[in-house]
Amino acid sequence: MKPSAFDYHAPTSVEEAVSLLAELGDEAKAIAGGQSLVPMLALRLTAFPHLVDLRKVAGIRGFEQREGGMWVGAATTQSAVERSAEIAERVPLLARATPLIGHFQIRNRGTVGGSLAHADAAAEYPAVALALDAELETASPRGTRTLPAAGFFTGMWTTGLAEDELLTGVRFPVAGPRCGYAVEEFARRRGDFAIAGAAVAIELDPQGRVARCGIGLFGLGPAAQRATAAERAVAGTAVAGGGSDAAAAEVGRIGVAELDSVPSDLHGTAEYRKRVGAAMVARAWQKAVREASGD
Numbered sequence: 001m002k003p004s005a006f007d008y009h010a011p012t013s014v015e016e017a018v019s020l021l022a023e024l025g026d027e028a029k030a031i032a033g034g035q036s037l038v039p040m041l042a043l044r045l046t047a048f049p050h051l052v053d054l055r056k057v058a059g060i061r062g063f064e065q066r067e068g069g070m071w072v073g074a075a076t077t078q079s080a081v082e083r084s085a086e087i088a089e090r091v092p093l094l095a096r097a098t099p100l101i102g103h104f105q106i107r108n109r110g111t112v113g114g115s116l117a118h119a120d121a122a123a124e125y126p127a128v129a130l131a132l133d134a135e136l137e138t139a140s141p142r143g144t145r146t147l148p149a150a151g152f153f154t155g156m157w158t159t160g161l162a163e164d165e166l167l168t169g170v171r172f173p174v175a176g177p178r179c180g181y182a183v184e185e186f187a188r189r190r191g192d193f194a195i196a197g198a199a200v201a202i203e204l205d206p207q208g209r210v211a212r213c214g215i216g217l218f219g220l221g222p223a224a225q226r227a228t229a230a231e232r233a234v235a236g237t238a239v240a241g242g243g244s245d246a247a248a249a250e251v252g253r254i255g256v257a258e259l260d261s262v263p264s265d266l267h268g269t270a271e272y273r274k275r276v277g278a279a280m281v282a283r284a285w286q287k288a289v290r291e292a293s294g295d
């Protein structure tokens with residue numbers, strides 16, 4: 001099928017894009033890489049008489065070290081992230097999650113901001129943003145805001161963004177010494193959305209105790225979420241030496257124990273997803289601990 005007719009707008013600045021979205025109201029939709037929006041338009045699951053393309057908007061693409069962390073422009077493609085040695089070194093969790101998104105052709109068009117704004121429950125980037133406590137920068141006719149990732153993903157394909165608000169960039173904390181990162185997911189085929197997955201970011205203190213731990217879950221609820229009970233359980237515990245299999249399994253068990261809205265569908269029951277999710281948390285936890293401990 002083909003999308004219904006739309007007018008195409010190609011603003012070149014954030015101000016122009018924001019004022020177009022405000023002026024056209026609910027008749028308009030921003031389009032970034034189109035990797036989620038275009039299939040929905042083509043299948044006529046949704047229709048907008050106006051599309052506001054973000055690809056030519058200046059200042060929302062690329063990445064650079066800024067005060068408060070590594071800034072990644074919302075319109076930066078996933079493949080640009082994947083190719084960047086700087087991202088691999090400074091924001092390893094983002095780098096490691098990227099190859100798990102669809103296929104190369106999809107990542108070549110799909111953007112960081114598009115994935116976060118689309119907020120698919122099974123997508124990798126929202127869980128990464130949660131695990132890292134990333135900060136999301138936005139622009140709207142009311143000015144700019146910075147929102148913590150915590151609380152941003154509010155439900156199935158819904159976020160804290162207002163209708164007329166654009167995501168302009170994301171600030172990720174930069175990796176330091178004694179930090180460890182891992183993302184693990186189970187998908188039926190390479191390139192498919194995950195059935196269940198986990199992104200883990202930890203920092204150890206000089207005595208090898210957990211000083212900070214963020215665990216983002218995906219595929220395990222209506223939206224990406226943090227495994228807060230597991231984060232609390234590991235806070236301050238000694239993991240120097242890499243931690244045991246039994247300890248990792250316990251983190252996985254606690255990580256999914258409190259989940260109460262796990263989807264059941266063709267790909268798996270809620271019970272199955274929880275089992276897989278616990279295994280993904282455990283694996284990611286153990287890898288992150290080993291990296292942070294220097295093992």
Ligand SMILES: Cc1cc2nc3c(=O)[nH]c(=O)nc-3n(C[C@H](O)[C@H](O)[C@H](O)COP(=O)(O)OP(=O)(O)OC[C@H]3O[C@@H](n4cnc5c(N)ncnc54)[C@H](O)[C@@H]3O)c2cc1C
Nearest residue numbers: 030032033034035036037102110111113114115117123167
């Ligand atoms: C076959 C296939 C497999 C895929 N597999 C995966 C996968 O495994 N994991 C995964 O995470 N994703 C997957 N995707 C989705 C892909 O990552 C998309 O790129 C991503 O979800 C959306 O990014 P986009 O830039 O293409 O956004 P678009 O499709 O252009 O937009 C998506 C939504 O976000 C909004 N939006 C985009 N940018 C902004 C912005 N800056 N500010 C405000 N709103 C904005 C749009 O208005 C729209 O509502 C897959 C897609 C396909 C087609």
